[in-house]
Amino acid sequence: MSSGLELRSVSHSFGGTDVLHDVSLTVPPSGCVALLGASGSGKSTVLRIIAGLDRPSAGQVLVDGDDMGAVHVEQRGMALVFQNALLFPHLNVIDNVAFPARMAGQRRAEARRHAMEYLELVQLADYAHRPVGKLSGGQEQRVALARALARNPRILLLDEPFASLDVQLREDMYDLIQNIRAQLAPTIVVVTHDRQEASILADSIAVLDEGRILQHGTVHQLHYEPATQMVNRLLGGLNAVPGHVSGGKHHSVLGQLPVQDTATDGPAFLIVRQEALRLIPPREAGSPTLKGSVSGITSLGARTLVRVSFTSGDPNPEPNPLAGKDPRVADLSSPDLSGPDGYGNGLTATLTVDVAGNPHLLLGQVVGVGLQEGRAWAVQA
Amino acid sequence: MSSGLELRSVSHSFGGTDVLHDVSLTVPPSGCVALLGASGSGKSTVLRIIAGLDRPSAGQVLVDGDDMGAVHVEQRGMALVFQNALLFPHLNVIDNVAFPARMAGQRRAEARRHAMEYLELVQLADYAHRPVGKLSGGQEQRVALARALARNPRILLLDEPFASLDVQLREDMYDLIQNIRAQLAPTIVVVTHDRQEASILADSIAVLDEGRILQHGTVHQLHYEPATQMVNRLLGGLNAVPGHVSGGKHHSVLGQLPVQDTATDGPAFLIVRQEALRLIPPREAGSPTLKGSVSGITSLGARTLVRVSFTSGDPNPEPNPLAGKDPRVADLSSPDLSGPDGYGNGLTATLTVDVAGNPHLLLGQVVGVGLQEGRAWAVQA
Amino acid sequence: MTAVLPAKRPVRPGTRDVSVQIRPVVRAGLGVLLVLWILAPLLPVVLWSVAGVWRAPAVTPDTYSVNAFASLGERATLRAGLASLGLGVAVAVVATPLGFLGALAAQSLPGRRGRAVDLILLAPLAIPPFALVLGANTTLLRLHVPAFAGVVLILVVTALPYTAFMYRSALAAYENQFEDVARTLGAHPRQVIRHVRVPLLATATARGFFLAFLVGWGDYVATLLVGGGQLTTLPMLLGAAASSTGNEQLTAVLSLSVIIPPVIILAAFGIPALTRKAVA
Amino acid sequence: AGEPGEPGEIPTTYESFEDVLADADGQTVDLWMYGGDEQGNAYVDDVLAPAAAEEGVTLRRVPITDTADAVNRVLSERQAGRTDGSVDLVWVNGANFSTGRQAEAWRCGWTDLLPNMALTDQDDPLLQNDFGTPVDGCEAPWHKAQFTFFYNSAAITDPPTTLEGILEWARDNPGRFTYPAPPDFTGSVFLREVMLSTAGGAEEVPLDYSEETFDEHAPAALDALREVAPSLWRGGATYPRDEQALNTLFADGEVDIAMTYGPATLTDLVASEALPDTTKVLTLEEGTVGNASFLAIPANASDPAGAMVVANLALSPEQQAAKADPGTWGQFPVLDTARLDADQQSLFDDLPASPVVPSYDELSRNAHGELAADWVPALDEAWRQEVATTR
Amino acid sequence: MNHPLPGPGTGPEDHQGDTGESRSQRPGVDRDAGRERGLVYRRSVLLALPAVVPVVLVLGVSLVGASAQSLGLMPFIGPPVLSTRGWAGSAGELAKSATVSAYIAAASTVLSLVVGFAVAVYILAAPRMGRLVAGLSAATIPIPHLIGAGAMGLLLSDSGFLHRLLGMPAAFPALVGGPWWIAVISEYVWKESAFVALVVIGSMSRSMTGLCDSAATLGATAWQRIIHVVLPLSVPALAVSALIVFVYTFGAYESPWLLGPTSPEPLPVRAVRLFGSVDLDARPEAMATALVSVAASAAAILAGVGILRARRNVR
Numbered sequence A, B: 001m002s003s004g005l006e007l008r009s010v011s012h013s014f015g016g017t018d019v020l021h022d023v024s025l026t027v028p029p030s031g032c033v034a035l036l037g038a039s040g041s042g043k044s045t046v047l048r049i050i051a052g053l054d055r056p057s058a059g060q061v062l063v064d065g066d067d068m069g070a071v072h073v074e075q076r077g078m079a080l081v082f083q084n085a086l087l088f089p090h091l092n093v094i095d096n097v098a099f100p101a102r103m104a105g106q107r108r109a110e111a112r113r114h115a116m117e118y119l120e121l122v123q124l125a126d127y128a129h130r131p132v133g134k135l136s137g138g139q140e141q142r143v144a145l146a147r148a149l150a151r152n153p154r155i156l157l158l159d160e161p162f163a164s165l166d167v168q169l170r171e172d173m174y175d176l177i178q179n180i181r182a183q184l185a186p187t188i189v190v191v192t193h194d195r196q197e198a199s200i201l202a203d204s205i206a207v208l209d210e211g212r213i214l215q216h217g218t219v220h221q222l223h224y225e226p227a228t229q230m231v232n233r234l235l236g237g238l239n240a241v242p243g244h245v246s247g248g249k250h251h252s253v254l255g256q257l258p259v260q261d262t263a264t265d266g267p268a269f270l271i272v273r274q275e276a277l278r279l280i281p282p283r284e285a286g287s288p289t290l291k292g293s294v295s296g297i298t299s300l301g302a303r304t305l306v307r308v309s310f311t312s313g314d315p316n317p318e319p320n321p322l323a324g325k326d327p328r329v330a331d332l333s334s335p336d337l338s339g340p341d342g343y344g345n346g347l348t349a350t351l352t353v354d355v356a357g358n359p360h361l362l363l364g365q366v367v368g369v370g371l372q373e374g375r376a377w378a379v380q381a
Numbered sequence C: 001m002t003a004v005l006p007a008k009r010p011v012r013p014g015t016r017d018v019s020v021q022i023r024p025v026v027r028a029g030l031g032v033l034l035v036l037w038i039l040a041p042l043l044p045v046v047l048w049s050v051a052g053v054w055r056a057p058a059v060t061p062d063t064y065s066v067n068a069f070a071s072l073g074e075r076a077t078l079r080a081g082l083a084s085l086g087l088g089v090a091v092a093v094v095a096t097p098l099g100f101l102g103a104l105a106a107q108s109l110p111g112r113r114g115r116a117v118d119l120i121l122l123a124p125l126a127i128p129p130f131a132l133v134l135g136a137n138t139t140l141l142r143l144h145v146p147a148f149a150g151v152v153l154i155l156v157v158t159a160l161p162y163t164a165f166m167y168r169s170a171l172a173a174y175e176n177q178f179e180d181v182a183r184t185l186g187a188h189p190r191q192v193i194r195h196v197r198v199p200l201l202a203t204a205t206a207r208g209f210f211l212a213f214l215v216g217w218g219d220y221v222a223t224l225l226v227g228g229g230q231l232t233t234l235p236m237l238l239g240a241a242a243s244s245t246g247n248e249q250l251t252a253v254l255s256l257s258v259i260i261p262p263v264i265i266l267a268a269f270g271i272p273a274l275t276r277k278a279v280a
Numbered sequence D: 001a002g003e004p005g006e007p008g009e010i011p012t013t014y015e016s017f018e019d020v021l022a023d024a025d026g027q028t029v030d031l032w033m034y035g036g037d038e039q040g041n042a043y044v045d046d047v048l049a050p051a052a053a054e055e056g057v058t059l060r061r062v063p064i065t066d067t068a069d070a071v072n073r074v075l076s077e078r079q080a081g082r083t084d085g086s087v088d089l090v091w092v093n094g095a096n097f098s099t100g101r102q103a104e105a106w107r108c109g110w111t112d113l114l115p116n117m118a119l120t121d122q123d124d125p126l127l128q129n130d131f132g133t134p135v136d137g138c139e140a141p142w143h144k145a146q147f148t149f150f151y152n153s154a155a156i157t158d159p160p161t162t163l164e165g166i167l168e169w170a171r172d173n174p175g176r177f178t179y180p181a182p183p184d185f186t187g188s189v190f191l192r193e194v195m196l197s198t199a200g201g202a203e204e205v206p207l208d209y210s211e212e213t214f215d216e217h218a219p220a221a222l223d224a225l226r227e228v229a230p231s232l233w234r235g236g237a238t239y240p241r242d243e244q245a246l247n248t249l250f251a252d253g254e255v256d257i258a259m260t261y262g263p264a265t266l267t268d269l270v271a272s273e274a275l276p277d278t279t280k281v282l283t284l285e286e287g288t289v290g291n292a293s294f295l296a297i298p299a300n301a302s303d304p305a306g307a308m309v310v311a312n313l314a315l316s317p318e319q320q321a322a323k324a325d326p327g328t329w330g331q332f333p334v335l336d337t338a339r340l341d342a343d344q345q346s347l348f349d350d351l352p353a354s355p356v357v358p359s360y361d362e363l364s365r366n367a368h369g370e371l372a373a374d375w376v377p378a379l380d381e382a383w384r385q386e387v388a389t390t391r
Numbered sequence E: 001m002n003h004p005l006p007g008p009g010t011g012p013e014d015h016q017g018d019t020g021e022s023r024s025q026r027p028g029v030d031r032d033a034g035r036e037r038g039l040v041y042r043r044s045v046l047l048a049l050p051a052v053v054p055v056v057l058v059l060g061v062s063l064v065g066a067s068a069q070s071l072g073l074m075p076f077i078g079p080p081v082l083s084t085r086g087w088a089g090s091a092g093e094l095a096k097s098a099t100v101s102a103y104i105a106a107a108s109t110v111l112s113l114v115v116g117f118a119v120a121v122y123i124l125a126a127p128r129m130g131r132l133v134a135g136l137s138a139a140t141i142p143i144p145h146l147i148g149a150g151a152m153g154l155l156l157s158d159s160g161f162l163h164r165l166l167g168m169p170a171a172f173p174a175l176v177g178g179p180w181w182i183a184v185i186s187e188y189v190w191k192e193s194a195f196v197a198l199v200v201i202g203s204m205s206r207s208m209t210g211l212c213d214s215a216a217t218l219g220a221t222a223w224q225r226i227i228h229v230v231l232p233l234s235v236p237a238l239a240v241s242a243l244i245v246f247v248y249t250f251g252a253y254e255s256p257w258l259l260g261p262t263s264p265e266p267l268p269v270r271a272v273r274l275f276g277s278v279d280l281d282a283r284p285e286a287m288a289t290a291l292v293s294v295a296a297s298a299a300a301i302l303a304g305v306g307i308l309r310a311r312r313n314v315r
């Protein structure tokens, strides 16, 4: 039922403008990869190429090791949910969903019965006989999803399929996809801008930027061990402290922090996720903190982002302020800001901390910041 | 420049099907209201009615107190960014953005100069001379936004304008909107499914469900004091513990919890936001916890949702397990599950806790759950 | 277009935008003008069909009579009607698919070749019908092409520009993306045509077919000169009647008999299809 | 017409009418004729065709708006080498006949076979020459016609009696007279009548065309027409397209004098009120031109025998008499009364008189024959150059 | 490396239309693309054949026949003699006729476009009355021009219906047969504007309503929406119908013959008159006249198609 999918050095250009450069990507059978990337980075193009709608200017698409070059779109056994639903305007909702079955030669009544099941899955059974012009945006997207699922594809390609759904429905759809995965185990590539969605749906995430794959790894890797600052940003990481790495440590306004072994010496950003930091009342003893002053508060509703600014001249009474349980956390008391290239000699740095609820802080208030699970990661600047 | 906007008992039906029921909504001058609601709940319809594209079957739209009934769309001084961008296919990117200025009588060169500024705002200056057919989904949306802004509207209506943008760009767009608000102060109504977006952009949030306004209040109110369980769900609240209210307290598997004074007696859900809960190592002394066992773990990437199940028979050694700093938290040791209607006599309840990073828990493991900022809220079941 | 709907609610006294209130009036006026413009030339024809005597300066007929309608029931007239119908259907059945293929080819061929196909498809318009017929007639006769086939051939060529360009303009508004969708849903090319392209182009097909039908239904010159008297159609009767004095009534009735059947077809299934916006 | 024959087949010739009759049995004859004349159509369909059917010939009428279409068809078929022509019989005369003769498109020498030809006067100039073209047995006479003016007696109490008088009347009554634009058949005749009138009488102009005689006589006529033009309907800026358009003007009271080469139709037009009942025929002192019209068989007709049978039938006293009845068609017969027996004569004597149209004898008093066909295009073209375009 | 070969029956638009040009990274790619382009191309040519062959044959035969006749090579009588008399003999008249034809065609085309577009917009804009207008307008399409011309004659001629309605004023202008061809042009505009409206409405995509809404919220008045959205989106349809209307009215015979003045003569009237002339020698001249009409129309089509395709590439 499911098949391994591989892109081998796929490049593509639209009339002179290169849109994809040498994209390679492997999705194991029954695996699910999320494609994340900036607007215009080529995500939709990748899906179109996999589906066979565009031919790459170079490179190959392989399914189970077979080159798809000569295989027609309709014979690839894939289904693609387009970014804009593209429902057939001459068919009503149910006939849109029945379309794949009809194409496979089923009779109308049979195909409709079949389609109805899928409509129920996307909670639109009541809308079966609507003309598609009379649906809301989210309803259109769901019909498109049902239609693709009805094809029962080996490989399912989803282009921002849940962008216009509300939270609740989106969760239902996640469940739906999980069910589909459990039962039919198609191989899935899903384009999304929502890293939470990516985390929930996918086994791994591939980040695309300007037509290049920047990183492909597990959800955890991408969040906590991003390959570049761009990956960090695309995954919503807000903290990148400039500085430089030497001798396995990152030097910055924040002091010296041991980072991963693989970090090469030179200018580097220290990446700390806002979720991995916590605010600590300065007075609270026994907890190593780095003191800074609140420079900004953004309410996200149930959560709040607190920006805390640090200056290199700040008194840092406690040693190892960021040292949580992580043994890698080192002494920050005497930050070495004189990197060989002078990079990272900014005298202030800002960390954003994601806290639950409303922390009742004032701008300028001095707070301590602690690393919840002690993670530090450096990426080349 | 900006104007107050009011909907007075607006109803609408499409050929017999009622889509909006008696919707009333007030947006103060320069205010920004976010419309949240399930797919198909009528959000887009509300915007179309405000813009004058659809006439309501009953009710009025007032701007600064004046009935807009007889005012043509183009004279309302509003701009609407549609859910699907609706760019003019016969114009290239810059001429699309220059369109409003051209309509206002400006000459082409002038209008284009003007348009270029807006294109820069949405970071698409390089695409000025592209035909609109050659844009990616997110690029289209930004052009549509630039075009609407170029109209310099008194009232700006946005229908999921950032749905297909990546995180980073989305933040840039939030900044853009904030700037626009600071400088031109238009009155804004924005439809979104992203409550974080709603929180960042809007002063208040209105929740629409099946064509009815369920609640309109501040970001905080909607998160922590939702009017109904539906509102809670639409705002991403995952915890609604069935039980009943009597004597100012909510009784459930979790025990008795004092709730807001306004709660009426009867079957009710106890609403606790997952962000307001935290996991506490059971051994950690001095911290009041409710013990339960881990029944599910969902990684959201940087955060993780941990589902913890409680059974009424569970030993609860510590008193006031949910009592944080909140004095309202009461004794949960002897839950009264015998509500008059028998509601809430489920013997288990599940709470979802949102924790940062990966908590390294095992299913079945016993954990303590504490209310971070002690909030409890009951809504009628 | 909801945007230009009239404002339903009355404006409160003293409020702005009185001009807005005028627009529906202007629009109604414009509508009446258009209806008049379309009907005006038909009015005298209709009156003549029931007029006995009608001489200037009488605005309405001096006497009325429906005698001429009796001629419609005559066998010869009915046979002519059938012949017209057959010719129209034959021309449409051939010219519509050919026009479709031609339009497709013109669209998909690049540059000069596409232009050449466009030109060839439009070329029959450039040749006045009589010249087309007279030029081709000798050859048709020499090749012993049967009269009916010859007429159909000539008329198909005459009708091709219409069918081809109905499809050309529909294809221009056509979203190829729908075909992409269909293929990802497992439709092979022939199914794409059958289930996506054909229904999406149904309106254009209806229009093209109708126009081609009209070319055959209303033709005079080719029927006469190529048909060589084997084929007596309604327009032939009409032409003969129109060329003499005192036949105004019969001419008017025959005119109506040429006009009305297609209008009925149009009313029965055509009007929505013909006046609807393109589907894609 | 019938089954297509092999190209290049020699047309059958017949030695006797019996052979013709034998061959004709079961044939279908396509008679191509001007179809705008309801009475004519009715006569052919209801009188002639049943009679033909009795002789085993199916007669099918092909209505056309212009006889030239039939000639063109025959010419095209001949050009294509087709011997199985679709035209079997044509109602023709004048220029169209002459054109066909030039092209050798007619079957000739067959009229002598027709028994009923004996009832015609072989010396009658109208039957000898058709617009100056010798008939030579290439067409069988069908009926006679006389160019005739008519006027509205309600508007004109004292009508002119000569052609010159008509032109003078036109000058005195601006806008009340016009004539169809040549090459319309009627317009052409009017042109020739004016030329004969300006030349001082029909006898002054030789029938045969030559450039010298044209240069001698045409200019005066054209001058006269140019001179009268400003006084015509619409100031002579335009002319009615054809006789029918002129009749409409007449019926609507736009003009008071009109003309026709087919006076037979006037009876019915007045009876049906298409023309006002005050319409009266205007006979000219100097007489007008008369002609005969014929039935011709194309050389490549596929059913010539049947066509001959029909032509013979059309010449029978019964058919000629029936056709001469103003209630049927009112066409003047071509038979010579002297050659008819009493019964046959009585058929004609019993015909009712027309209330509008005088008898043929009266109409054709002082009548003259048609000029040679070559005159027609020459005059028409000269008129177009010098009269039509000057205003 | 193999590229998917397009299956039979679909257009190459499946592949974004820009096959080839942009793919030049690898030598193999280019070769494949080239081969495939060849296939697409060949298939398109095959598609074109059923339509193109009959047109080319019939037109070819007609034009060759007409040319031969115009040069005296295909006489009805006598031996063929090459002669340019049909052309040279009446060059001045031909020019005059061509001018008249061009005037009629140009005026009819412009007015048909204006009226046709107005009808289309009205149909779009007025929900109820629009349907009536749409129905009536579509109903005029089946009317043959001959009947249309006859009807227009009954309406506009001296003592026609209009003249009578107005009470037979003496100052009634010469609409039929007058110097400005008013009745002729009216008939063309009457018939062809319905055709234009049909084509324009047919070309409008479903998104037109959405785009008009969008324009309205951007401050475009109803009029501006028509001019800046509906009109530009209708330009291709208008251009094609303009071409068809121009060429048709340039070559059509019935209306100017029935409703025009005796002189000057448009090309088709002149050609038909000469062709029907009893003088067989007039045939070459008739054919020459027809060929002038053909040449002028062909030039118009050539120019029109060129402009249309150029525009489309720009878009």
Ligand SMILES: Nc1ncnc2c1ncn2[C@@H]1O[C@H](COP(=O)(O)OP(=O)(O)OP(=O)(O)O)[C@@H](O)[C@H]1O
Pocket (backbone or CB within 6 Å): A133, A134, A135, A136, A137, A138, A139, A164, B014, B015, B017, B019, B037, B038, B039, B040, B041, B042, B043, B044, B045, B046, B083
């Ligand atoms: N033209 C129409 N005719 C009939 N029903 C319609 C029409 N347009 C929308 N609806 C229905 O009205 C309801 C509200 O539609 P609306 O587009 O306002 O929803 P929405 O809140 O914007 O949803 P979404 O988030 O999915 O875009 C939906 O149930 C939809 O099916």
Ligand SMILES: Nc1ncnc2c1ncn2[C@@H]1O[C@H](COP(=O)(O)OP(=O)(O)OP(=O)(O)O)[C@@H](O)[C@H]1O
Pocket (backbone or CB within 6 Å): A014, A015, A017, A019, A037, A038, A039, A040, A041, A042, A043, A044, A045, A046, A083, B133, B134, B135, B136, B137, B138, B139, B164
């Ligand atoms: N038909 C086309 N012609 C030329 N350039 C195009 C075409 N389609 C897309 N592009 C360009 O290619 C790039 C990648 O487009 P693509 O649609 O794959 O982006 P995307 O990653 O899906 O973006 P989004 O998240 O905004 O949908 C964009 O910069 C876009 O402008």
Ligand SMILES: [Mg+2]
Pocket (backbone or CB within 6 Å): A043, A044, A045, A083, A159, B136, B137, B138
């Ligand atoms: Mg995309």
Ligand SMILES: [Mg+2]
Pocket (backbone or CB within 6 Å): A136, A137, A138, B043, B044, B045, B083, B159
């Ligand atoms: Mg919506």
